[in-house]
Structure formats: C-alpha cells, structure tokens
Amino acid sequence: MHASVLRYIDQVARLGSIRRAASVLNVASSAVNRQILKLEADMGTPLFERVGNGVRPTAAGDYVIRHARETLARWQTIQTEITELSGDVHGEVRIVSIPAPIVRILPRAIEATSRLHPHITFRVIDAAPADHAEEMRARRPDVAILFIDRRHSGYDVAARIRLRLGAIMHPGHPLATRKELTLTECAAYPVAMLSDPWLLNAAAEAEFIHSGAQFRSVLLTNSLPMTKEVMRAGIGLGFFTPAGFVEELKAGELVHVPLVEQELQQSEIGLLIHRERQSWPAVRAVTSSLIEEFASLEKDVTALEMAKRRT
Incomplete structure (x- = not known):
C-alpha cells in the first residue's frame, strides 16, 4: 500500500x-x-x-x-x-510547550541542537493548558513541556523539575519582602493574569469562599512577555513559577514570593517524549539538549531559593 x-x-x-x-x-x-x-x-x-x-x-x-x-x-x-x-541528521521536531519554557529552556536547547545539527527544523506550539489535552490525545507532538498533572498515554518523562508557584512582582511592591503569601493577601492588589490560569482558579475559588476576596485583574492576556512587562513596571503582580523569570529574578528586577496554598506548593514541569519517536535522531538530539537545559534551570532556581532564604 x-x-x-x-x-x-x-x-x-x-x-x-x-x-x-x-x-x-x-x-x-x-x-x-x-x-x-x-x-x-x-x-x-x-x-x-x-x-x-x-x-x-x-x-x-x-x-x-x-x-x-x-x-x-x-x-x-x-x-x-x-x-x-550518513551522520547528517534531518527532520522536523514538533514541540508543544507551556509559555514559560519558551522564554528560556526552548531557545537555548534549539540553539545548542542547531549548532550540531543544522538541518533539524522545529515547529514550536505555544499552547495554553486548556489546549494541551487535544494535542496530547492525538499524540501530535514529538516533545512536550507541560505541567505534570495527569498521565499522558504514549509519552515518557525524560526530565522533570519541581517548582513552587508564587506571586511575582516589582521589588518595590508592598508584598515583595514577604516570605510567603496567601491568595487572599494577593487579592488586595491589582493582578496581571494569563488568560488560562489552570489550577489557580480552583485554589482561589476554594479560598475565596471563606475569605470573601476576589482578584482585580488589571491585565488579562495570553502573552507571557506582556505580563512580564506589566509586573516589571509595578502595575500588577502575577502568579507563576520562577521558570520563565530566572534572569529578571537574578537581576533583582522582579521578586518571587511562594504561595502557601497546599495544592499550589509543588508543581512539576516535565519533559515528555513520544514513546514511539524517542529513538528518531532529530528527536533524540533535541531531547539531549532539553535535558541539559532542565538541569541548568533547576540549578539556577535552587540558587535563587537559597539566596532568598538568606535575606
């Protein structure tokens, strides 16, 4: 046939x-x-x-x-x-990712892979969490970088990093010196929200039933760079892991304060590889670079957490 x-x-x-x-x-x-x-x-x-x-x-x-x-x-x-x-790796690698890794992990991994294998091409899909299910159900991506909150059939976890969700804000924000925060405390100030805040909605709804608080969104967008600039300008705070903000946190342009809600304390971002395609040379090459970037991110996040504890 x-x-x-x-x-x-x-x-x-x-x-x-x-x-x-x-x-x-x-x-x-x-x-x-x-x-x-x-x-x-x-x-x-x-x-x-x-x-x-x-x-x-x-x-x-x-x-x-x-x-x-x-x-x-x-x-x-x-x-x-x-x-x-032939030793010459060709092929396209389809990658689905939540927004934060597209800021740091993916560009570095693609650059490293392209230096060694210039004929590999990449199709990167910046998918909101609500859109992940269809992509993963159809098993379209060769590689996915997603929050590990469910079992994705047909994919193996090649690397993972545990990150804590927190409020990210300008260092001059009234809450910036706190060690931890509740969602109710954050709701007293303007917030910048991504259009799909995944599990934050459920946690906030449960807490706000008791506290009576409610978020006042100064910005609702699907753009992480736009959200980052609003936070950097001190217009509002946002809720993220440190993954997409490492350079700004290192430079002191932004501050990350962990949230205390139990269901938000341990989030894992996983590197998921299609089980039937993980041996393909192009997929194998980019997977190797991504594993290195996961390790680099974990090292930087650990250093930031230790520095925060000392202050």
Missing part, C-alpha cells in the same frame, strides 16, 4: 474522525475519504464503520490498522538507520 494511505488509516483510527485526521495530516477530508473508500473497494470489505460524526474500525479494519502501523514504524526505523549512516 502507498505510504500516504497508511498514514491516513493510522490517523483516522487514532482520532476516530476523517475530518480531524485530515486536519492533522494537512490534506482535504475528501482526499482521505476517497483513499479509504478505494482501499475498501480493493479489499472487498469495509474498514471503518460510519457512526455519528465519526468512524470506528471494523474487524477487518483492525487488521489493516495493525499492518499500517507496523509498516510505518519499520519504514521510520529504516530512515533512521540510513540517516545515522
């Missing part, structure tokens, strides 16, 4: 929808449907059963899907072996 047909079958089976598969494959839905119908006609049996807005494999379809995946995996292995023989 032609390679494109194998990819079509694989994606349709994974996503349960010809339309969604076509979107992932960046081809027209009619093209995917036409190829599947032709294959079904050639084999004399349906491979997918049309149900509602989607499809599901028939018994015959299960056999073909297994064959398609085995063939695609073997073909990728052959390509990998040929690439390694």
Whole structure:
C-alpha cells in the first residue's frame, strides 16, 4: 500500500474522525475519504464503520490498522538507520510547550541542537493548558513541556523539575519582602493574569469562599512577555513559577514570593517524549539538549531559593 494511505488509516483510527485526521495530516477530508473508500473497494470489505460524526474500525479494519502501523514504524526505523549512516541528521521536531519554557529552556536547547545539527527544523506550539489535552490525545507532538498533572498515554518523562508557584512582582511592591503569601493577601492588589490560569482558579475559588476576596485583574492576556512587562513596571503582580523569570529574578528586577496554598506548593514541569519517536535522531538530539537545559534551570532556581532564604 502507498505510504500516504497508511498514514491516513493510522490517523483516522487514532482520532476516530476523517475530518480531524485530515486536519492533522494537512490534506482535504475528501482526499482521505476517497483513499479509504478505494482501499475498501480493493479489499472487498469495509474498514471503518460510519457512526455519528465519526468512524470506528471494523474487524477487518483492525487488521489493516495493525499492518499500517507496523509498516510505518519499520519504514521510520529504516530512515533512521540510513540517516545515522550518513551522520547528517534531518527532520522536523514538533514541540508543544507551556509559555514559560519558551522564554528560556526552548531557545537555548534549539540553539545548542542547531549548532550540531543544522538541518533539524522545529515547529514550536505555544499552547495554553486548556489546549494541551487535544494535542496530547492525538499524540501530535514529538516533545512536550507541560505541567505534570495527569498521565499522558504514549509519552515518557525524560526530565522533570519541581517548582513552587508564587506571586511575582516589582521589588518595590508592598508584598515583595514577604516570605510567603496567601491568595487572599494577593487579592488586595491589582493582578496581571494569563488568560488560562489552570489550577489557580480552583485554589482561589476554594479560598475565596471563606475569605470573601476576589482578584482585580488589571491585565488579562495570553502573552507571557506582556505580563512580564506589566509586573516589571509595578502595575500588577502575577502568579507563576520562577521558570520563565530566572534572569529578571537574578537581576533583582522582579521578586518571587511562594504561595502557601497546599495544592499550589509543588508543581512539576516535565519533559515528555513520544514513546514511539524517542529513538528518531532529530528527536533524540533535541531531547539531549532539553535535558541539559532542565538541569541548568533547576540549578539556577535552587540558587535563587537559597539566596532568598538568606535575606
């Protein structure tokens, strides 16, 4: 069977929808449907059963899907072996990340990887936490840098760093000298919020039921750089781990004060690698650089925490 047909079958089976598969494959839905119908006609049996807005494999379809995946995996292995023989690594690496690592971890890792392997290209998706589920469910990314708050099927954790969520603010802010803060104490001042504050919403809702407090957002945006500038100007404080602010914290331009709420004290950012693609040379190369950057970030964050304890 032609390679494109194998990819079509694989994606349709994974996503349960010809339309969604076509979107992932960046081809027209009619093209995917036409190829599947032709294959079904050639084999004399349906491979997918049309149900509602989607499809599901028939018994015959299960056999073909297994064959398609085995063939695609073997073909990728052959390509990998040929690439390694030449010593010249090519390929695109698709990376999904929460905003903070895009500020520091990813640029450094991409720079280090590109110096060694200039023919590797990168597709980086700055996804809000609410959008991660669809990306990960479809297993589109080769690499993901996300908060580890659930099990992502099909991915292995190659590195992780434990970070504490806190209020980040201008050093002249009235709360900047505190050792720890509650969300209620922070709510007395203007805040700058990312448009999807993930688990902060649940923690704030639970606490504010008792305290009666409420955030007053001076800024709501999906831009981390914009939020950073608002905090640097002293207009409002924001809620983040130190991951995307290491240089500003080192320079004393911003201050990070940990939050005391139990559910916010231990956040882990993980480096997740697609289990079936982790041996691909391009993925392996960028993974190596990212692991080094995770270690570097952990070292810097530890140094900042120790310096704060001494003050």
